[in-house]
Amino acid sequence: MTAAPAVVRPGGHSHAAPGATTLAVTGRVLRQLRHDPRTIALLLVVPSLLLGLMDALWTEQPQVFDRVGLVMLAIFPFVVMFLVTSIAMLRERTSGTLERLLTTPLPRPALLLGYGAGFGLAAALQAAVTTAVGFGLLGLETAGPVGWVVVIAMVDAVLGVALGLLCSAFARSEFQAVQFMPVVVLPQVFLCGLLVPRELMAGWLQAISDVLPLTYAVDALQEVGSHPAATGRMAVDLAVVAGAALLALVLAAATLRRRTS
Amino acid sequence: MDAAVTVTGLVVDRGHRRVLHDLAFVVPPGQVTGLLGPSGSGKSTLLRALVGVQVVRSGEITVLGRPAGSASLRSRVGYVTQAPSVYADLTVRENARFFASLYGAGSAAADRAVADVGLGDAAGRLVRDLSSGQMGRASLACALLARPEVLLLDEPTVGLDPVLRVELWEQFHALAAAGTTLLVSSHVMDEAGRCDRLLLLREGRLLADSTPAALRARTGTDDLEEAFLRVVREQQAELPA
Numbered sequence: 001m002t003a004a005p006a007v008v009r010p011g012g013h014s015h016a017a018p019g020a021t022t023l024a025v026t027g028r029v030l031r032q033l034r035h036d037p038r039t040i041a042l043l044l045v046v047p048s049l050l051l052g053l054m055d056a057l058w059t060e061q062p063q064v065f066d067r068v069g070l071v072m073l074a075i076f077p078f079v080v081m082f083l084v085t086s087i088a089m090l091r092e093r094t095s096g097t098l099e100r101l102l103t104t105p106l107p108r109p110a111l112l113l114g115y116g117a118g119f120g121l122a123a124a125l126q127a128a129v130t131t132a133v134g135f136g137l138l139g140l141e142t143a144g145p146v147g148w149v150v151v152i153a154m155v156d157a158v159l160g161v162a163l164g165l166l167c168s169a170f171a172r173s174e175f176q177a178v179q180f181m182p183v184v185v186l187p188q189v190f191l192c193g194l195l196v197p198r199e200l201m202a203g204w205l206q207a208i209s210d211v212l213p214l215t216y217a218v219d220a221l222q223e224v225g226s227h228p229a230a231t232g233r234m235a236v237d238l239a240v241v242a243g244a245a246l247l248a249l250v251l252a253a254a255t256l257r258r259r260t261s
Numbered sequence: 262m263d264a265a266v267t268v269t270g271l272v273v274d275r276g277h278r279r280v281l282h283d284l285a286f287v288v289p290p291g292q293v294t295g296l297l298g299p300s301g302s303g304k305s306t307l308l309r310a311l312v313g314v315q316v317v318r319s320g321e322i323t324v325l326g327r328p329a330g331s332a333s334l335r336s337r338v339g340y341v342t343q344a345p346s347v348y349a350d351l352t353v354r355e356n357a358r359f360f361a362s363l364y365g366a367g368s369a370a371a372d373r374a375v376a377d378v379g380l381g382d383a384a385g386r387l388v389r390d391l392s393s394g395q396m397g398r399a400s401l402a403c404a405l406l407a408r409p410e411v412l413l414l415d416e417p418t419v420g421l422d423p424v425l426r427v428e429l430w431e432q433f434h435a436l437a438a439a440g441t442t443l444l445v446s447s448h449v450m451d452e453a454g455r456c457d458r459l460l461l462l463r464e465g466r467l468l469a470d471s472t473p474a475a476l477r478a479r480t481g482t483d484d485l486e487e488a489f490l491r492v493v494r495e496q497q498a499e500l501p502a
Contacts, residue, residue: 017365020362020365021362024359024362024363027362028348028351028359031351031359032348032350032351035350035387036350095344095346095349096342097347097348099314099342099346100340100342100346100403102314103312103313103335103338103340104360104363104364104407105332105335105336105363105364105365106363258313258330259315259316259317260314260315261276261315261316
């Protein structure tokens with residue numbers, strides 16, 4: 001320490017505006033991503049590669065690729081953002097930065113919203129790239145406008161972020177956090193109507209499917225797939241997904257305890 | 262002057278174990294108070310309780326006239342954990358500016374705090390590439406930039422070379438001279454002599470609440486390590502066998 005000792009008088013700072021702290025968290029999350037170019041590359045490239053693999057798989061049945069590939073545009077960002085967020089939050093917990101943040105004026109909802117916005121932006125970029133590859137290179141086709149596909153994928157990614165934040169509250173280690181993925185994500189993928197059309201499911205499975213948010217994201221995409229213009233049903237679906245994401249964020253804020261033992 | 266921190270009847274349990282037994286003490290403002298005790302004596306738990314992130318079984322903690330952990334205290338009390346709690350995948354400057362924005366302090370305050378802990382030259386480096394001593398100072402900078410009235414530091418000098426350690430203690434006293442109240446934990450008794458006041462903690466009980474001079478006089482030794490031992494023996498002698 002070559003500098004003279006600081007003789008700063010304590011106190012006297014103005015308080016940060018509530019929106020400013022949310023933005024600060026968002027900026028920080030994005031800055032952390034920027035220092036990790038490999039993660040950015042994986043985020044942007046992997047879903048497109050998998051989509052390409054599916055295209056190759058169903059070369060002889062392009063109508064199957066149109067159906068499955070479209071649904072994948074909702075599933076990829078959901079899964080990836082769920083994983084990335086739960087690990088990021090867990091790191092925050094184990095590194096002591098979460099405890100430190102809880103001693104600062106940062107409100108808990110601002111922390112979670114900031115995370116949601118940061119990873120939501122990353123997800124938007126991912127959705128844009130995957131959609132561009134799917135429709136531009138792989139010949140994916142829908143009746144409705146592609147712009148809605150990107151919007152649905154984005155909202156779905158925010159749902160993944162919100163559920164990841166919520167689930168990380170119940171994980172004490174990385175091993176646990178990673179295993180929440182199959183617990184939370186796979187049943188939603190199984191029951192969303194991709195593997196078996198919802199009408200053909202047993203009644204109780206349909207009932208479960210009805211309360212799983214991914215079902216609505218997939219339904220919204222299927223609406224875009226089969227209708228030339230945005231439908232009311234698609235709008236309702238989107239609202240349900242967004243509402244579920246908001247609910248998960250509220251629950252995550254409620255489970256984020258300031259005082260721990 | 263009013264006490265910066267007042268603790269009465271503080272009991273903390275972690276699991277089925279009692280970690281703090283009925284602590285009561287007062288931390289005077291504008292001084293460096295040392296919280297001394299061996300590893301596992303409850304120092305970190307006590308600091309966590311003071312900052313309001315520890316579940317407390319009973320007792321009262323008042324910081325700057327308010328219950329510990331009150332929302333209004335969060336911009337007035339700085340807390341630096343023992344393990345550096347900064348983001349390893351951000352640069353020192355990015356870390357400081359992030360925490361500055363939470364306190365409503367500008368990036369100038371952030372950069373100044375980084376320079377004050379001697380990391381001006383390392384400001385653009387990622388925290389994960391720093392030495393552990395540098396990480397600790399980066400973590401300290403993120404608390405200093407808020408210009409807290411009360412600064413709680415958990416073992417801030419662990420792993421620092423002797424020169425840095427002396428400089429850090431000079432900085433603590435400069436902060437105290439400017440009006441900041443500091444509570445600094447340490448398990449190294451040779452740091453006790455640098456404090457204005459001492460709290461000796463052992464197995465969750467307060468053995469002494471004194472000044473270094475008074476402790477030396479009471480135990481009849483100049484060596485504070487030895488003084489600590491004598492206080493421990495005194496207490497053990499008082500307990501019925």
